[in-house]
Structure formats: structure tokens, C-alpha cells
Amino acid sequence: MDNREKGVERKIITRDDLSKWLEKIKGHFDLYAPVRSTVVNFGKIERVDKICLDFMNTFLPPKVLFFPQTEELFSYARDSEGIEVKRAEDLIKERVLFGIRPCDARALSILDMVFGGEIQDSHYIEKRRNTVLIGIGCTESLNTCFCSTFGIDPLSGEGTDIFLIDNGGYFTIKEVNTQRGRSLIDLGNTFIKTEKVDHREEAGSVTVPINIASITGNMEKVQEDFWNNTSDPCLSCGICTYVCPTCHCFDVEDEEKKNGGVRFRTWDFCMSKDFARMASGENPRISKGERYRHRYFHKFDYFPKKYAVVGCVGCGRCISYCPVNMDIRKVLERIRENIQK
Amino acid sequence: MKTRIGVFVCRCGNNIGGVIDVPNVLEDVRSISNVVLAEEFMYACSEDSLSTLKERIKEHGLNRVVVAACTPRTHEPLFKRCCEEAGLNRYLFEFVNIREQCAWIHAHEKAKATKKAAGLVRMGVGKAFLLKPREDIEIDITPSAMIIGGGVSGITSALNLARQGFEVHLVERSDHLGGVASDFKTWFPDREGDRKLSHLVRSIECDENITVYLSSKIKDCSGNLGAFTVVIQDGDKERTVVVGTIVIATGAGVLKPHGLYGYGELSNVMTQMEYDNLSKRRKEKYKKVVMINCVGTRVTERPYCSQVCCMIAIKNAISVKESNPQAAVHILHRDILVYGTAEEYYRYAMELGIGFSRYTIEAPPQILGEGSGDTVRYYDETAGKDIDISCDLVVLSTPLVAQEENESMAKLFKVPISEERFFLEAHQKLRPVEFATDGIYICGSARWPVDIRESIAQGYAAAAKAAIPMHRGRVFFEAITASCDEKNCSGCGSCIEVCPYNAVDYKDLEEDRKVVEVNQVKCKGCGCCVSACKNGAMQQHGFSDYQLLSMIEMMA
């Protein structure tokens, strides 16, 4: 099918020029972009030609750059006088994140509510404030994608500073949403041309939405043994949580050293048996079913109640990486059926 | 209750204090949380230090005590007892070795030794923090002893223990009792012998508490103080006895110096022992006797002094001379070692006209003659020339050497032997007739070449030591056994497979789950099972993963 409009005037940048632009950006900012090793992940770019452009989406979501798996909060030193606490140095140099997908951009806006709401998490906010996002639209989708469920347009740059669309030989600069974005565009002025092009405005394959309208708000109606049975194949590993762009639970750990130590926060996952275990040894979510229920409640019940938004963006990572092929869409459908029963 | 750790660093006079900057160590230790007190002692083991220690425990409400001093192998019991006297459970004490394993071996780098000592104390504190109170394990003791070796020392031990009312099993590998001593015509120093020995042997035979096993060997030994199970082999027969204690009195052998001074080739060259035995059986009248001392000893392959040969040589020289005053007796020696009252006999020998001449190891004496030796030629340092002595008998003073079986015996009883293959006691000064292994004792020349006087003294000593637990009737073991946390046990059975004592076995839980259980009496606390346990359900008291990791962590 061909959805191209003929002869629309757009700002474009060729693939070659994109590299040059990014090279220039790299001169002013720390540049992060997708890099391929065993998997594709966001990484700090030393050489622009290492950037991977033919990726569907990264293995780990961009949250790693704002809420890293392990993050130092502060360090402390003890001597006979007392304890001295030193806050971890936060990101000072501004950086550019190139290649964020629309679903992940939405996910960041969700994380903003968590870390920048009632409680301001300075570690996150600082990093977020100092990062410019260059998004790339999805002209193709994976069969695990279901972002349209949550009203996400794969070709809209909501939440990004600059939004590009890959047109094969060249990228269209579809949106420049912020002042910071404009200044980045200024850096690339010599490479960005305005041309009449065949412009693609729709995703190559639209993601299939699922009906969640009757789910949020009605989760309580799901019977208990539903969770036990549904969670049967689950291995209680941490993959779905760690690859989820909106999961943000963390654990705080101290690493003791001689006369002092460092306090870190690290990602934690709610499918872990120990996640809810208290110091007393009491564990309110001892069974796999209870933990599984909690995971779905968090995304489709607690989140909408608290932030008026569903805590899922339909990126499909948890489906692709699940070692036992559990499918969140299938589970949601079964939840709907169970509620209706 | 808050953990309150008291750290006490011993200077051991100059031994530790001379190398390690003790105040510096204390300063470092004070910065560790939960350390409420850090003090130094000049001698921590002295009576007044111990009473100060007790006071400090009470005064500061200490519930963990760390002493950094010498080695736990000798002084740990002392401090543990001290803690106990101050009302603190003995298992809440931790010993740090900063003398033998720090000050003494690193005396050449004092700054580093101080840093290391502080680190070692930190590790000790790290472990002390996690110590848990325990009670010793109590075991009943079988009131019987096994004496291995029917020589003078073993006989003495056996008689002594039997007279205290204990059942004694005396095992001798030859067909008669008496050991090396039965080869001697006379004993040093009173030069009586035969009569005394036969008296001792008769006493053994008459004592109804003693069972003698002649021509027998030990085939196997298992168990521990209180209940050793020993298998005695006599030809094809095997007997198993259970005894509370074991005394090793296997003595020593005499070196047969083949290849030295024509021994084995010349008919009139023999060892002191052979001469003694010969003169016991028939009266020989030799006119020209030359004795050569230090044959095969104090040399590279056998660097030790056998301690008894000089005296044997003098004793035999005197007896030659006394039975035939015309005889010319010469002792060629490298040095004469006659300690204590034996010096008298040395003088007496000289008065009798026995010649003593020194030879050097660089130019050892030569025996000249065909078929039998007729001349001994040696280089006399004083005269500065070779001197020939004519002879009709050459007697070689050879050292006592460790029994060949010592190695296999050591493995059987799990006790150490020295580089010279003699048995190694727990501590030369502090625990001379004991092994580090409880319930096994050592006496006589199995430990080190000794004369008959000492053999007898040690025989008594070993008997006295062995009698202590048997009189008490029960023994307390350090509770460093392993135990299994049922909650975490997966029941995989690895621990059962590796336990050398069959102390671990399955136990069925109600909830249809198999877990293991450790028999606290059978467990000897090696920790094999703990390392085999994958998730740490099995732990050894006093050496738990948590405690050892904490030590590593304190070091990192």
C-alpha cells in the first residue's frame, strides 16, 4: 500500500547528513543512541558510525538513562567524630538521546509523574532536565506492539524535543517541539534542507489495539484463583520488569567499606519472592499468584487511580523477552472475560 | 540487646609491642561501630590482666570479647575460661593472632605489620559481632585406655593407668614386651637393667586390668576422646575394642649404618645396641675398643642430635673397661653431650682412662683392615695430623630414628609428625605429652629420642594426662558442629554424601518434605558439609558463612 502524499514541502536530512549532524551534536553534548551488540541498547556514543539505525526498539527502555539499574545516592564516611554524608554527583553536562520511540517517550512522561510529582526525586529530575530527546517515528511495527491501545500514535512526537521519521534514504524532521530542540536544529542547519518529498504520514502496519476500557477500575472483580492459574508458567524472573519502560520500583542497598560506604538504589522487581518481604520476615505476597496480581494491579488499577493514566505503553518488550512467552495482551483479554463473568 | 564489643590487644612484652604500634591499632579499632572499649595489656595472659579483663567485661557490659595476642592454639582456652568467669558465654570470645602470624613473621616491615595487625583485629571484630552463645557438647568417657607399644614408656603408662583402676589394652607388635630396652644389658645411669625390666614385665602380666596383645598391630581407629573404636590385628584375627583414651608409645628404631665405617662388611664393626646385646649374652674380652659417635646423625639427611648415644657410648665404654681394666677404650666423637647428672659418668670414664678424641665431619675416621678392622685412622685437629689407633672392636654410636610405621600411624590417628618423622606433640613446652587431637597422648622415643629415665617420666606424664578425662567420666567438646536450617534445606543430600563421619542423615518433616539433620555427637566440626550445601542451609557454629564473609568483608 502506498500512503505517500506527493510533493509536500518538508524539512529533511539525508542519512549521511544525519551522521554529520549527530557528530556536531556530539561535540556539544554527550550523545546517547542505539548501539548493537548481542542486543540493541542505548549507549554513549564515541563514534557516530556505531549508531544502529535499523532497530525496531531497544532491548532496555530509555529509562536506563534517567533511572539507571544501579545509581549511587550518596556516600558516607565514618570517623571518631561522626558520620559525613556526601551526595552523589548528578549529571551536569547536557546530553542528547537520539532514537527514542513514541511509546518510550510516553513512558518517560509517566515516569515524570512518579519521580517528579508529589515527591521530587532530584536524581531523576536532574537527568531528565539535562537531556534533549530526539524521537524517531515507527514506520513499521512488531507483532508484539500494541501502543495504539493507549492512544499512542507511532508517528507523533509527543514528549520529544525533536521528532524524525525514517523514510529510507532520508529522515523527515516532523516536529520540533521545544526551544532546546530548535537549538539542536540550529546546529544542523547546514545539513537540513527543505524539499518537496513524498511524505509518509502513517505507520506501515498499524499496531493492534486491545480493549482495556472495561478493565481499569474493575480489576477488583477478578477472582483470586484467576491469578494463581494465569501465573502458572511464570518463572518469577525479572525480565518483564527490567525491560518495562514504566516499571520504576527500586531497592536501596548499602555497600559497606572500611569506615564508610555508599548507598545505591537498584532496580527491583515485584515478581521476586523477596520484593515485599519485610524485615520481620513477614511477606504479604508470598505466592506467585499474589505477586502476579500485584503487577497487573499496579499497571492497570493503582496507576490509573493515582495518575489518571495506565501504567503500560504497549511497547511489547515484556512479550518479546518473556522466556515462557507469556502475553500481557492475552492476559488482559482474559481479565476482561473474567470481569464480565 | 546492643552488641558491645571489647577489644584487648596484648603487647606480649616486646614480642608484639616491639613490632606493632599498639596504640595505632587501638585507634583504628575504636572507629568500628559496636566497639565500646579498646585497651592494651602488657601481658594479657598474666593473672592481673585476666582479672582486669573480667572487670572490664562487667564494668562495660561487654557481650563480645576480642583478644589480639598470640595463637589460639595455645591460649584460647585460658581467655575463654576467663570470659566464662566474668559471666560471658565462652563462645562469645574471639582470638586474633597478631604475634606468631604477624609481629614475628613481619618483624622486618613494622609499618606494614601494624597495618596488618589492625586489619586482623578488624576481621576478629567482624566475626565477634556475629558470634552466638553456645554450650559445649558433653560426651561420656569409656574408662579404658589403649597403649600402643610395649616398651619401657608404654609399660610404665599401662601400669600406672591400670593401678588407677582403668582397663588397659597394651598392644605390642613384637612377641615380647620391653622394646629397645630389652636389648640393653644395663641401663643408664645406674647400670642395672635386666632385673628392672623383667620386674616391670611381670607386673604387667600380673595386673588383671591389663590385656596384652603381642604380635599385634593397629588396623583401624575411629571415634574421638571418650570412645575410640580401635581394630587390633593379630595375624588373621581381628579384635575391636572401644577405649576412652589412647597413648602412643611406639618408641624409636636404631639406625643400622649400612655403608658407613665398614658396617656389615667388617666382622668386628657393630652398633652400640648390638654390642650391648652381645655382651648381655656372652662375656667378650676385647682389648682394643674404638667407639665412633655421631654415626649417621648430625648430617644433612639426619640433622638432629639423638641425645642418648653419647651416654650409651660412655656406659658401654665403662663396662668394657670395668670388666677388663687393661683394655684400651677410645671414643671418637664430634662433641660430647652428657647433660645433667650424666656429666659425672663422663668424668668417671675419663678417670678410668677411656680416651676421648674429637674428629671432624669433614675428615671422618677410616677403618683399615681386611675382613675385620684392625686400625682406626682419624684426623686429630689438635695434633694437626692423622692418628692411627689399633683395634679389635669398633662400636658405632648410631642415633635413634623414627619408626617406619610412624607415617601410617599418623594417618590412622590423624596426628602430625615432624620432618624427622617423629610424632609432633601439641606444644613442646605447654602440652608436651599431648596431641592437638583430644584423647591421644604420646610418650617416650616416639616423640623424640630420650633415655630410659625420660621414657619412664613421660610414660607417667602421659598416663596422668590420659587419666584426667577418664576420672572425670565425661568430656566437653567445643561446639563447633554443623547444623541444618530445616527451613532452607532442599534435601538434596550433598551433605550426607561428603560427611566423613556419617553424622548427617535425612529426617522426614510433617509437610512431606525431606530435610537433613546433624548428629551433634558424631559431628567433628570439619565443615565439609557446609561447603557442599548450595544455599547455605547447613552452617558450622563458630565458622558460619556469615561470620567468615564478615571477616572477608572487613578485610576488603
Place this chain on the structure above:
Amino acid sequence: MEKKEQRVDRGTEQFSPKILVFACNWCSYAAADLAGVSRLEVPSDFRIIRVMCSARVRPEFVIYAFSRGFDGVFILGCHPGECHYSEGNYYTRRRVLLLKETLQFMGIESERFQLRWVSASEGAKFAGTMKRLIEGIRDLGPRNIDT
């Protein structure tokens, strides 16, 4: 967050490795004491943890120590056949060998992890062995703990 610690002695410019030693109570710990009693000189770069038997040293301790930045881990035990607990050191020998191979495979020099037999009477052997092994670690240089 992980930095290569500078552990070079300024005075001698010599690298002071961080070495963990497990010694069994009956043989090698006694040998270390004997080395002390004999006033032998031993480099001070190691710390001994006393265990009742070398078989108590679970391989995880070794892995843990390497993860915590130790440059070397040595286990000292009784000679084969002389184990106070009959057979503990045979288990140790297997465990150590397999772990050495595995460590090497994962990029940690197997020379950093050593097993030696030292009996209670071998004070001099203890001193000599430690000297040699520590020298070996010095030659290998510091471990980069974040890699």
C-alpha cells in the same frame, strides 16, 4: 563507582596485593605459627582466616573475594592422607581444581587462586610457599575489579 584502588607502596614502588588465605587449624595454621616461632620473614600482604578444615572453604568464598577486589586467594591444607578429618582435603582438591579452571575460563587468572599442602611441622615451607605465591601475584599485578 568502581575504581581501581591504588595499592602501590610509595616508598618501594612495589605493588602490595590484597590476598586472602584460608588455613586449616590442624596443619597449615600451625605451620604459620611455627614460621612465627622460628622468626621467619614472610611478606605481609596476606591475611589468614582460620578454618577447621580446608574443606570448610566453600568455593563461593573465593568467588566472593574476587568480586570484592582481592588479588589472590590461597587455601592451605594438610597433605593428602593427613587430614585431621580423614578426607576433607580430597574434597578441597577437587573443588579447587574445578574452580581454578572455571575462573580461568571467565577471565580471572587461575594463578590467583592456589591450593598448597603445608603440614604442622613445615614452618619453613609455609614461609617459602607464601613468599613464592605472593611473588606470583605481584608479577600478575593488580586485578582490575570492575572488569
Place this chain on the structure above:
Amino acid sequence: MIKVMLQKKLQDRVKELLQNGTVSLFIGYEQGPGFVYVSPCFVRDESGAERLVLNQFCSNNLAGYIHEYNAYNRRIGICVKGCDARALVELVKQNQITREDLFVVGVPCTGRIDISKLREEYGPKLEEIKGISETERSFLLETVRGTKEIYKEKIVFDKCLSCTHPEGFEYDILLDELKIPEFGSADPVQKRVEEMESLSTAEKNEVWCSYLSQCILCRACQKACYACYCPECIFDKAYPRWFSKISTTAQKRLYHLIRAYHLAGRCVDCGECERACPAGIPLRLLNKKIEKETKKLFNNREAGINQEGVLPLNTFDIDDPDFFL
């Protein structure tokens, strides 16, 4: 369509087993998010038996679920391929279950398809695949664009290339004769182990660091393993804390070393760890290395082959090698 027949046979037998109360739970496979994606399936009543599928994509080693469900069920029915039966042999040997508590249904296998290999051969649009059949040498994929033939050895799991079954294992039912499939090429992992061994230590370190940099410590490799059955894992212990979630290379190396070491002599080479790894780390490499060494050094047989024997680290030989001393 022999496969479909087998699937039907399986469904019927399971229905029967549940009906007459032989088992209270049957663990098999069901359709996941697409034809090529298969999920473990837990059937508790006869009506559920229809969910069961059986095809060349059913690769999970279901033995891993046994320790979790054993406590709650009288007797568990389980569907195993020849290779998975090795895990059952080990579980019985390691006292995790008694053979009588299991009802083992052996399913024939001619090699299972590795999705990542398939993706390389076929392309990313795996949702196009709607059916599968096979010939002696190839799999025939029925797709929306017609049938596509792919040589088996190109897309089966590496482990399938050197397939091994346990000796003398008694299945309760065999759906069809169990044969060891033969392929033209051998399992490349042995060669990869050798390649790794030939590198210098620094190079090895570099390779592992690059692998470990991808590791997210999700511990799926561990959770997917049949042999991970401890009530509380050493990595989860708070006291002592062997392992923290702080994601440094050092921590990751500790994790992978301990995991592999704990599997010494127990790894049945089902490859679940590697398959589960979302970051594509070749974990079998480490397991194979340990298997190779235990074989070479201690003359130990692969795990799960025979029903006798002691784990290599739970025993010793007085003449064990001591060249390293």
C-alpha cells in the same frame, strides 16, 4: 500430519489421566502469542486438555516446574522430550521428587526450533507462520505466503545437534517411539568452548565483560533452570548477603560463576538458561566448560544419563589430579 495426530493423542491421554484421577496436574505446552511462540500449560481438569499443543516449537524444559508444584499436587503428569527426561533423572537422584509422584509422558522429538535462528533464516515476520510439518531433513513452514522449506540443522537449537537421552529411563507412556535425531553438523558449543580456551586471560576477560555488560541480572537463567530448587537461594539471602542487586560487572561475574559452579555435575544441558536470557548471553558456554572439566579431570559422566552415581564434587578419588599444586 503425524504431529497433529500426536497432539490429539496427547490431549486424549491427558483427559483420561485427569478423569480417572491418575494425576491432579498435567504440565504441557499451549499456544503463546503466535504460532511459533509456545507457553507452558498447566492443565488441572479435563476441559483444559484441549489447550495442549505439541509441535516443533515446544522447546521449554518443563521439569523446571516440578519442584514448585510438587508440594501441592499428589501426582504430576509431565510431558518431556528425551533430553528433558535427563532433568527428571537428576531430580530423582537429588531427592527432589520420587519417581512414583510423576507421570511421565514421553514425546518424540526431531529437534526443536530455535526462534532466534528461525528469525535469521526466515526474517522478522514470524507471525506469518501458521503451521509446520516436516520431512526427513527439513521443516516445512506453512506461511501466509505459501510453504517454505528450511533445513532442520539450520534452525534447531544447538543442543539438538548433539542430542542425548538418559539410559533406561522408564516413561509411563510414550506417545511415539523416542529416537535420537541425527543431523549433519555437530553442536558448535564444544568448538566455542575450545575457542574461548585458546584466548589469553585478558582476552577472555574482555569477551566476558562484553557479555556481562548486557546482563541485567534478571536471573531468568537461574529461574528457568530445572536444578534451581533451593527453598531460599543463596543470592536472595539477606544474612549473609552474598550478592547484591548492585549491577556491577564484578557482581555479575560473581553471579554467573556461582550459578555455573552450583550446576557442576548437575547441568543436563537443556539450554534453558541460554534460551531464557533476554540479552543473548551464551550461557551454555560456561556450563559446557564445567561439564568438560569434570569429565576430563574427574572422569565424571554427563548429568542425567544414568540413574546411579554421585555428583562429582560430592566425592573424590585419592588419585585425583594434583598437577596444579
